[in-house]
Amino acid sequence: MQLFFSAHIEENTVFLDADETRHCKVLRKTEGDQVQVLDGKGLLIDCRIHSIRKDSAELEIIARNRYPRQRPYYFHLYIAPTKQNERMEWMFEKAIEVGLDEITFIETEHSEKARVNTGRLERIAVSALKQSGQYYLPKINPICKLGQVEAKGMLLAHCGPGEKKSLRELCYPLADNALIRIMIGPEGDFSPSEIERMIRQGAQPVHLGSSRLRTETAGLYCAVMLSGLV
Amino acid sequence: MQLFFSAHIEENTVFLDADETRHCKVLRKTEGDQVQVLDGKGLLIDCRIHSIRKDSAELEIIARNRYPRQRPYYFHLYIAPTKQNERMEWMFEKAIEVGLDEITFIETEHSEKARVNTGRLERIAVSALKQSGQYYLPKINPICKLGQVEAKGMLLAHCGPGEKKSLRELCYPLADNALIRIMIGPEGDFSPSEIERMIRQGAQPVHLGSSRLRTETAGLYCAVMLSGLV
Numbered sequence: 001m002q003l004f005f006s007a008h009i010e011e012n013t014v015f016l017d018a019d020e021t022r023h024c025k026v027l028r029k030t031e032g033d034q035v036q037v038l039d040g041k042g043l044l045i046d047c048r049i050h051s052i053r054k055d056s057a058e059l060e061i062i063a064r065n066r067y068p069r070q071r072p073y074y075f076h077l078y079i080a081p082t083k084q085n086e087r088m089e090w091m092f093e094k095a096i097e098v099g100l101d102e103i104t105f106i107e108t109e110h111s112e113k114a115r116v117n118t119g120r121l122e123r124i125a126v127s128a129l130k131q132s133g134q135y136y137l138p139k140i141n142p143i144c145k146l147g148q149v150e151a152k153g154m155l156l157a158h159c160g161p162g163e164k165k166s167l168r169e170l171c172y173p174l175a176d177n178a179l180i181r182i183m184i185g186p187e188g189d190f191s192p193s194e195i196e197r198m199i200r201q202g203a204q205p206v207h208l209g210s211s212r213l214r215t216e217t218a219g220l221y222c223a224v225m226l227s228g229l230v
Numbered sequence: 231m232q233l234f235f236s237a238h239i240e241e242n243t244v245f246l247d248a249d250e251t252r253h254c255k256v257l258r259k260t261e262g263d264q265v266q267v268l269d270g271k272g273l274l275i276d277c278r279i280h281s282i283r284k285d286s287a288e289l290e291i292i293a294r295n296r297y298p299r300q301r302p303y304y305f306h307l308y309i310a311p312t313k314q315n316e317r318m319e320w321m322f323e324k325a326i327e328v329g330l331d332e333i334t335f336i337e338t339e340h341s342e343k344a345r346v347n348t349g350r351l352e353r354i355a356v357s358a359l360k361q362s363g364q365y366y367l368p369k370i371n372p373i374c375k376l377g378q379v380e381a382k383g384m385l386l387a388h389c390g391p392g393e394k395k396s397l398r399e400l401c402y403p404l405a406d407n408a409l410i411r412i413m414i415g416p417e418g419d420f421s422p423s424e425i426e427r428m429i430r431q432g433a434q435p436v437h438l439g440s441s442r443l444r445t446e447t448a449g450l451y452c453a454v455m456l457s458g459l460v
Contacts, residue, residue, distance in 0.1 A: 214362075227440075227441075
């Protein structure tokens, strides 16, 4: 059955926003048709279309199905946005397919970009969620400065010298409901003083295999590796 | 030092093609400058620029440095091209960064695309090689029909029902110089009869985690997972 998303759900009614209403019309859905709606928080709702207007639709709720979180860990990725938006966006799409629970963008000394379009990322997240058959939308945080992030317990994926362990060595076996926080730097990597400060404050250096990965490849690499630890 | 690529190397001379010569000029390299050249087959060559013309350059060889293959396995990916070229191209770029030795494109019943631009993929491969600090170019095979591929020993990543094992269960621990062949279907997956025939002929069904992955995400997922088995 066709799948929609809504962040506006009341007791007996689901409201579709302009994007999802347009999608509904493209699929030639009409009043009385049954559809399913994700709320991005674990609910899959069986609905019947009550009314479709130009920019909104109201759906009558038939049944609510609650799904638990699929993964036994919570993956929070901290990453410096790449110069090209599209590289960050595809990483985000793919990481959601594989498993991502929260993302925080960071501004570092070598960052060439200190803005992200979170609205666009939210739309990508909804689309990736529907496509990959999952029930939980990742949390998208606004960009923040590196110094504002709690370093303790962070896995720091930097390319500088120094002893590092692999993700598997650091995370396997997974603790129950493990919270895994990994931080990836910008195209020019973290500065030596950023690395030194993070480690001094309790971050743990991690390596991501033997090759030099681009920022966006590194983000997806982590999502895949963690999914393999289950 | 600046890195170039050449497929045309003689005893004392490296010849750059038009693309690399243009790149050389953009970087304002001139006669007498030293550069390094990859041959994509394990050689890193120290050179001095002898002459630069409009579409070609000749470099004098100073020293040849041979590097062994970095990975203890050989990963051959068989994949149906996606409708959108760019999705296949980024998967290819990222898989090379992480580790890919050979790629064969396949035409299946549900394929909507039966052509790939191998020239473009070769340029992407050269760029990914330089970027990720590796020495071996992956082999790019032309597209072939599913029926022409040897099924025996193939790991078949399909989304249909049936018993499947994970990549780790099937490949870990890695045999010395393991040859790992994985096949990924098109957007609409393999047909039931294709799956049945491949398995009857000796393919081994494999699952790629608990989510439904897009074709191109699945390709990269395999490259990352294999790199984690080392």
